[in-house]
Amino acid sequence: MAGLSSPTVALSPHEITPGRPMALQVHDAIRRAILTLALKPGEALSEKELALRLGVSRTPVREALIKLSDEGLVDVFPQRGTLVAPIRIAEVMEAQFVREALETAVVRRAAEQADGHLAPTLAGNIEAQASAAHAGERDAFLRLDEAFHRSLSEAVALPRAWKTIQNVKGQLDRVRYLSLPEAGQLATLTGEHADIAEAIRLRDPDLAAERMKHHLQAVFGTVRKLMREQPALFN
CATH class of the missing domain: 1.20.120.530 (GntR ligand-binding domain-like)
Known part of the structure; x- marks a missing residue:
């Protein structure tokens, strides 16, 4: 089998396209980056940085992180911020x-x-x-x-x-x-x-x-x- 390709570079404006709800696309993009370990367990997640990388406002990013927290893929700590969850x-x-x-x-x-x-x-x-x-x-x-x-x-x-x-x-x-x-x-x-x-x-x-x-x-x-x-x- 040929050598395995590297994962697609995570989180760019090219992942957001017209025609689908923005919050859903942002959720899917961040989720995909977490599942493929482009965003690794323990890595800090900044609403501002994620919004800049995806070319969107902070509101859909905030909504996506709330949903990802419900799915157990990110942890939200009042004093430490939001981190990619470990694999539990x-x-x-x-x-x-x-x-x-x-x-x-x-x-x-x-x-x-x-x-x-x-x-x-x-x-x-x-x-x-x-x-x-x-x-x-x-x-x-x-x-x-x-x-x-x-x-x-x-x-x-x-x-x-x-x-x-x-x-x-x-x-x-x-x-x-x-x-x-x-x-x-x-x-x-x-x-x-x-x-x-x-x-x-x-x-x-x-x-x-x-x-x-x-x-x-x-x-x-x-x-x-x-x-x-x-x-x-x-x-």
């Missing part, structure tokens, strides 16, 4: 519990009920994942990974299930991102997605749920490894 193991495990419970139920329903449009959607996504994995494009791969899982909820008319997962998995996503540079990791994830898609195509709910569970529980090994190698990131 208890929150990672809780997020994993919620995600596994919801996604195994979703994939069961997909295997039972999904129409003929889902299989080609998943196949096209997996093909794109394989290309991103071969090129070592982490950020592109993550977007495709998110789209793969989101498409399962949408295919069975459960979009709020995916929204719930999104709301709890910020801490989990930082662990996932840290694991991506490992040799062969992107290809492994692509293969696991292909296995899930095959179980759906076979209309085997038990197999689909088993493969989803295996796919999601791989994060436990990742957490143990990263805690040994980069303990300063964790709490």
